[in-house]
Amino acid sequence: xxIAITTQIICFTVLSLVILVGALGVVLLESIVYSAFLLGxxxxxxxxxxxxxxxxxxxxxxxxxxxxxxNVLIIFAIMLVNKKEDLKPINDIKSxxxxxxxxxxxxxxxxxxxxxxxxxxxxxxxxxxxxESTIRIGEHLFSDYLLPFEVASVxxxxxxxxxxxxxxxxxxxxxxxTGLPVDQELIEKSSEPLLTNKN
Amino acid sequence: MMHLESIPIQAFLIVSSALFCIGIxxxxxxxxxxxxxxxxxxxxxxxxINLMTFSSYIDxxxxxxxxxxxxxxxxxxxxxxxxxAILLSLYRNRxxxxxxxxxxxxx
Numbered sequence: 541x542x543i544a545i546t547t548q549i550i551c552f553t554v555l556s557l558v559i560l561v562g563a564l565g566v567v568l569l570e571s572i573v574y575s576a577f578l579l580g581x582x583x584x585x586x587x588x589x590x591x592x593x594x595x596x597x598x599x600x601x602x603x604x605x606x607x608x609x610x611n612v613l614i615i616f617a618i619m620l621v622n623k624k625e626d627l628k629p630i631n632d633i634k635s636x637x638x639x640x641x642x643x644x645x646x647x648x649x650x651x652x653x654x655x656x657x658x659x660x661x662x663x664x665x666x667x668x669x670x671x672e673s674t675i676r677i678g679e680h681l682f683s684d685y686l687l688p689f690e691v692a693s694v695x696x697x698x699x700x701x702x703x704x705x706x707x708x709x710x711x712x713x714x715x716x717x718t719g720l721p722v723d724q725e726l727i728e729k730s731s732e733p734l735l736t737n738k739n
Numbered sequence: 740m741m742h743l744e745s746i747p748i749q750a751f752l753i754v755s756s757a758l759f760c761i762g763i764x765x766x767x768x769x770x771x772x773x774x775x776x777x778x779x780x781x782x783x784x785x786x787x788i789n790l791m792t793f794s795s796y797i798d799x800x801x802x803x804x805x806x807x808x809x810x811x812x813x814x815x816x817x818x819x820x821x822x823x824a825i826l827l828s829l830y831r832n833r834x835x836x837x838x839x840x841x842x843x844x845x846x
Contacts, residue, residue, distance in 0.1 A: 545744070545745065545746075548745065548746055549746060552746050552750065556750075556754045559754060559758060560754065560757055560758065560761070563758055563761040563762070563781050564761060566761075566765065566774075566777055566778070566781060567761060567762075567764060567765030567768070567769065567774065567777075567778060567781075572771055572773055572774060575774060575777060576773075576777070579777050579780065579781075582781065582784070583780075583784065586784050586787070586788060589751070589754075589788060589791070590791055592746070593751075593791050593792065593794075593795040594795055594799075595791055595794075595795065595802075595805050595808075597805070598791065598805050598808050598809065598812075601809060601812055602787075602812065605812050605813075605815075605816050606780070606784075606812070606815075609816055609819075610780060610815065610816055610819045613819055613820065613823055614773060614776065614777060614780075614819070614823065616823075617773055617776075617823040617826060617827065618773055620827060620830070621772075621773065621826065621827065621830045621836050623834075623835075623836075625835060625837065627770055627837055627839075628837070628839065628840075630839065636767075636768075637768065640764060640767040640768055641764065643763075643767075644760045644761075644763050644764040644767075645760075647760055647763065648756060648757060648760040651752075651756035651759070651760070652753055652756055655749050655752040655753055655756060656749055656753075660748055660796065660797065661797065662748065662796050662797060663796070663797055663798065663799055663800070668795075668799045668800075669799065669800060669802070673802055673805060676801070676802055676805075677802065677805055677806055677809065680801075680802075680803065680806045681806065681809075685806050685810075688810055692810055692813045692814070695813070695814065695817055696813065696816070696817055698817075699816075699817030699818075699820050699821050700820070702820075702821050702824065703820040703821050703823075703824040704824075705824075706821070706824035706825055706827070706828050707823075707824035707827045707828065
């Protein structure tokens with residue numbers, strides 16, 4: 541990378557702060573809408589980290605897929621299920637918080653210890669291919685990673701069909717029990733929720 | 740002040756560890772189902788940062804980590820789509836997104 545080391549450190553510090561504070565905001569803020577927009581900021585900062593790591597193609601993919609698709613999808617879901625509801629209080633919420641926080645802190649300390657004590661066998665930066673990484677990714681995708689690439693396309697197709705089937709309202713061409721054609725109304729109908737009283 | 744040639748690998752790894760733990764905390768403590776999905780996305784991003792860091796610092800000639808990151812991004816997109824569809828279906832049946840009320844499988 542041709543950027544001076546001081547600039548790199550400044551960029552890294554700012555991006556890491558945005559990532560960590562944004563992630564804390566995502567899990568801690570009351571309003572779910574603020575969380576969604578903060579999540580977009582976190583995704584953008586992660587793309588910035590990828591740029592620092594000499595990976596322009598993955599950074600672009602990150603921005604396109606995460607910010608452009610996943611985040612928009614999450615905001616749409618929030619819009620569709622956005623109902624003010626008073627959550628029932630849980631009795632043992634305190635002990636749950638304490639246990640989960642201690643588990644997370646223990647895991648964090650363990651991971652940081654591994655990060656700091658392990659001796660990484662770093663390769664020399666002279667081997668770095670830098671800006672050629674996009675070419676190299678293309679070569680990988682069409683030679684030794686060809687099968688996962690094709691399987692990923694099938695996975696995306698299945699996910700698309702599955703999402704449509706799961707999220708649509710039940711409109712079938714034939715009644716299941718009688719076989720008679722039914723009214724094809726694709727308009728949103730108000731239907732009784734099936735399981736509300738079973739608690 | 741010590742002279743650095745590049746950012747140490749440990750800095751990236753610590754950021755990704757912290758992001759992963761924040762994701763786990765959110766996963767365990769959120770009551771809104773949408774926030775649970777967001778926490779999963781945070782954890783996947785932490786994993787991606789890890790893969791990219793190792794690809795850049797240890798395997799910077801073959802960059803197989805970047806290819807894996809592309810696949811993880813693909814799977815994450817599929818997961819988000821299906822997860823949110825399941826969420827909509829759940830909301831239609833129970834009229835709530837509170838995680839505590841999805842207890843039909845509790846024994």
